[in-house]
Amino acid sequence: MNPQNLKSILIVDDEEIEFFIAKRILESTKRFSSIYNAVNGKEALQLFKNYEESCKIYPNQFPPSLILLDINMPAMNGFEFLEAYQSLLTTQDIYPSPTVIMFTSSDEENDKEKAMRFPFVKDYLIKPLSPEKVNKLVQKIE
Amino acid sequence: MKSTNQDDKFQIMADNAPVMIWIAGTDKLCYYFNKPWLNFTGRTLDQEYGNGWTEGLHPDDMKMCLDVYLTAFEKREAFRMQYRLKRRDGEYRWILDTGNPWFDGEEKFAGYAGSCIDISEMVESKRLLEKANQELLEFNYRLSHDLIAPIKTVRGLLELSSLSIKEEDWITLSQCHEKIASPIQKLETLIQSILELAKADYQDQNPQILDLSMILEDIKESHSQSLLTNHIQFITELEAKMVTTFLFRFKEILYNLISNSVKFYDSKKEKRWIKIATKYDIRNNLVITVSDNGVGFDAEYQERIFQMFFRAHSQQLLGNGLGLYLVKKHVEKIGGSIKVLSSREDTVFQIIIPNLSI
Numbered sequence: 001m002n003p004q005n006l007k008s009i010l011i012v013d014d015e016e017i018e019f020f021i022a023k024r025i026l027e028s029t030k031r032f033s034s035i036y037n038a039v040n041g042k043e044a045l046q047l048f049k050n051y052e053e054s055c056k057i058y059p060n061q062f063p064p065s066l067i068l069l070d071i072n073m074p075a076m077n078g079f080e081f082l083e084a085y086q087s088l089l090t091t092q093d094i095y096p097s098p099t100v101i102m103f104t105s106s107d108e109e110n111d112k113e114k115a116m117r118f119p120f121v122k123d124y125l126i127k128p129l130s131p132e133k134v135n136k137l138v139q140k141i142e
Numbered sequence: 143m144k145s146t147n148q149d150d151k152f153q154i155m156a157d158n159a160p161v162m163i164w165i166a167g168t169d170k171l172c173y174y175f176n177k178p179w180l181n182f183t184g185r186t187l188d189q190e191y192g193n194g195w196t197e198g199l200h201p202d203d204m205k206m207c208l209d210v211y212l213t214a215f216e217k218r219e220a221f222r223m224q225y226r227l228k229r230r231d232g233e234y235r236w237i238l239d240t241g242n243p244w245f246d247g248e249e250k251f252a253g254y255a256g257s258c259i260d261i262s263e264m265v266e267s268k269r270l271l272e273k274a275n276q277e278l279l280e281f282n283y284r285l286s287h288d289l290i291a292p293i294k295t296v297r298g299l300l301e302l303s304s305l306s307i308k309e310e311d312w313i314t315l316s317q318c319h320e321k322i323a324s325p326i327q328k329l330e331t332l333i334q335s336i337l338e339l340a341k342a343d344y345q346d347q348n349p350q351i352l353d354l355s356m357i358l359e360d361i362k363e364s365h366s367q368s369l370l371t372n373h374i375q376f377i378t379e380l381e382a383k384m385v386t387t388f389l390f391r392f393k394e395i396l397y398n399l400i401s402n403s404v405k406f407y408d409s410k411k412e413k414r415w416i417k418i419a420t421k422y423d424i425r426n427n428l429v430i431t432v433s434d435n436g437v438g439f440d441a442e443y444q445e446r447i448f449q450m451f452f453r454a455h456s457q458q459l460l461g462n463g464l465g466l467y468l469v470k471k472h473v474e475k476i477g478g479s480i481k482v483l484s485s486r487e488d489t490v491f492q493i494i495i496p497n498l499s500i
């Protein structure tokens with residue numbers, strides 16, 4: 001694969017172990033150049049608010065092509081992030097704007113519907129992550 | 143038995159019945175209110191006459207009340223409605239008003255008669271019940287999520303272990319093995335908190351005279367290892383030394399607050415401390431402040447910090463969002479209050495506990 005096609009992923013999850021699992025499983029596909037973590041919606045949003053600066057500080061990571069977003073997090077949860085991210089997209093030029101994939105332990109239909117209403121949310125993955133789920137995801141985004 | 147004529151009987155009944163009664167004519171205007179009504183509103187019959195009684199209606203209920211009354215009147219139908227009516231002491235009370243059309247001897251429509259009772263206590267109980275039910279629904283929802291999350295983490299670690307075995311990546315495999323204890327520990331702590339919460343609902347012994355320094359010494363003792371390892375100084379300034387309240391709840395309040403202070407110490411600070419100060423206020427209530435110079439939390443969370451399952455910090459291992467909710471529940475049960483005085487630089491909680499009599 002051409003290294004240019006490798007994608008970077010931002011995983012927004014407060015659980016260090018969840019990040020550890022997801023990072024390692026995603027790495028095994030050899031499709032991603034960089035996999036990094038924000039511990040809640042607030043931290044992730046901050047990266048996009050300071051878009052230019054984030055591009056400079058993290059030249060190989062930012063902007064990510066994909067965001068894996070947990071729902072239940074302290075400070076700013078997944079839904080609060082989606083709202084804030086949506087309004088940021090209307091006021092600020094974020095290009096290319098990353099695709100968001102929900103990544104949660106909630107299999108509530110309500111949560112799924114609520115998340116999929118956002119045009120940039122493309123999928124809803126239920127934890128735990130497995131190599132099979134990741135392969136499907138890779139096919140979908142490529 | 144003393145004989146009374148028909149009118150006297152009616153008068154005795156109307157003035158002594160435990161309900162408020164009104165009568166309106168065909169013109170919709172009220173021309174009679176019994177004694178209990180006049181006693182309740184503290185107004186005269188002249189004042190209530192016609193539409194005068196509507197002056198006592200709560201402004202927010204006025205439109206609904208007149209709509210129901212006038213619509214029923216036009217259709218000659220019975221009605222039932224609830225509204226707030228000002229009592230003689232100025233307090234608005236919830237009233238259940240039931241009105242029926244009445245007809246004279248020749249079956250001709252003659253107006254309306256109605257009776258009212260004060261249902262404020264019932265309305266308040268219903269409100270509290272609905273609130274409790276809402277809280278319970280939310281609790282179940284959040285709880286089921288928080289119970290399943292660590293299980294999903296364990297399953298994730300198992301998935302990763304299988305992958306590591308397949309790829310012969312023994313380092314990752316051993317990391318998975320190491321990490322598996324943490325979600326299990328979290329699940330155990332959460333279940334423990336749920337049990338504590340269940341106790342908070344039914345624990346009620348008699349109030350006792352409590353020695354504050356003994357209780358604090360106990361709590362300090364149970365945190366002694368963490369205090370020592372993390373070099374946290376435990377300071378007490380006990381101007382007030384005794385309080386009469388419920389032992390179990392009181393201890394739980396202090397235990398949870400102090401546990402938080404111990405858990406959320408600031409590793410960047412060289413001198414770390416937790417301070418508990420007590421005094422009495424002018425009403426002889428016990429005022430306790432629990433302060434620390436730990437990591438604190440953003441001021442914007444001050445309102446939400448006591449909410450069920452709210453967590454201000456990302457290190458999920460440290461808290462499940464039930465500690466301060468539990469504290470608040472205990473404080474309320476013993477008639478006290480709690481607030482955050484400061485959450486940055488120093489974190490300061492102030493609790494006021496009434497001194498009960500035994």
